[in-house]
Amino acid sequence: MLGRTYDDQVCSIARALEVVGERWSLLIVRDALLGLRRFDEFQGSLGIARNVLTDRLNKLVEQDVFRRVRYQDRPARYEYRLTPMGEELFLPLLALMYWGDRHLAGEAGPPRVVEHAGCGGVVVERLTCSACGETVPSGQVRTRPGPALAKRFD
Amino acid sequence: MLGRTYDDQVCSIARALEVVGERWSLLIVRDALLGLRRFDEFQGSLGIARNVLTDRLNKLVEQDVFRRVRYQDRPARYEYRLTPMGEELFLPLLALMYWGDRHLAGEAGPPRVVEHAGCGGVVVERLTCSACGETVPSGQVRTRPGPALAKRFD
Numbered sequence: 518m519l520g521r522t523y524d525d526q527v528c529s530i531a532r533a534l535e536v537v538g539e540r541w542s543l544l545i546v547r548d549a550l551l552g553l554r555r556f557d558e559f560q561g562s563l564g565i566a567r568n569v570l571t572d573r574l575n576k577l578v579e580q581d582v583f584r585r586v587r588y589q590d591r592p593a594r595y596e597y598r599l600t601p602m603g604e605e606l607f608l609p610l611l612a613l614m615y616w617g618d619r620h621l622a623g624e625a626g627p628p629r630v631v632e633h634a635g636c637g638g639v640v641v642e643r644l645t646c647s648a649c650g651e652t653v654p655s656g657q658v659r660t661r662p663g664p665a666l667a668k669r670f671d
Numbered sequence: 672m673l674g675r676t677y678d679d680q681v682c683s684i685a686r687a688l689e690v691v692g693e694r695w696s697l698l699i700v701r702d703a704l705l706g707l708r709r710f711d712e713f714q715g716s717l718g719i720a721r722n723v724l725t726d727r728l729n730k731l732v733e734q735d736v737f738r739r740v741r742y743q744d745r746p747a748r749y750e751y752r753l754t755p756m757g758e759e760l761f762l763p764l765l766a767l768m769y770w771g772d773r774h775l776a777g778e779a780g781p782p783r784v785v786e787h788a789g790c791g792g793v794v795v796e797r798l799t800c801s802a803c804g805e806t807v808p809s810g811q812v813r814t815r816p817g818p819a820l821a822k823r824f825d
Contacts (some may be wrong), residue, residue: 532775533768534767613683637802638801640807642762644797646792658786661783661805
């Protein structure tokens, strides 16, 4: 974890990073979204030290990103499955991936393409206005304090 | 940095985390998107050690996320402005924020609300198919190796 040093930040980004901001954590989630479930699969994919992987997986289970499921009895063996909360990291990961594609992929191009299973078209991210339904360019976005911050000044 | 240990990962998520995955880095970018520019502003907002902040800002300048701009001559003073590449981190940060809002905000609710400047509606993220134009639920998404990975097996 991050030493709880983000704790005084009333901010959902800081809180998210408390859960998944530690080195390797988001790559473990990425691998799980790609179908990996077992310790040795993650270890083989990431090439990290086993004790580090154990630590990360345990913390992600504590934080409800993964659940640990027994899949064999003798000997007892466990696998790691994303919870619904963990599966919802798909969108932040995709956003990071597209950012990396645009700025860090170089001439070789994107390592991975994300398609619409329905028609094979490339999936893109859009900001949409839930009131008027329009696509919102990032220049037309503004933020204001929400309920949790507004209360501080009551 | 992450010790370049993600280097053998041909993956835009891993590459993105090489640039912004270090502790505090994404919160510095968040603050810059909210309008902060000067060292003391970042330091006051984040409450981190000055040497850590100096290190992070220098690395983010090296990586072309920020540029360092002289805004006063005697004495020379500098501020940190996001590059276009840095500004594009808005979408990954927003996605992390919404994930935190949904799963970590608790009863107090979201600390910050993102609105469409045009009409005041709440801005949401959508995956959209660039071919058929439909909104794509995450269950209808599939990934395949892109150009950079395909080449490896030529």
